Amino acid sequence: MTSAQVVTVALVVAAVLAVIRFERFCLRDLAATRDVDLQYLTRTGWLACILFAIPVGGIVFLYSGKLR
Secondary structure, rough: OOOHHHHHHHHHHHHHHHHHHHHHHHHHHHHHHOOHHHHOOOHHHHHHHHHHOOOHHHHHHHOOOOOO
16 A cells, blocks of 8 residues: 555545544434424434435534524
């Protein structure tokens, strides 16, 4: 393996780990949010959005899914 390949693999692994951590953060935040504080979708809807639209679903949830 060349050094360029090693760097590429390291960057891909770092990016995947960052996305996994972000998804975990969003799911924990969803679990901690009360039902009355959710906007636009139910808890199940936000769960599906976060899990199936990675990472856009999490970003949308954090931006507009909760009352502030």
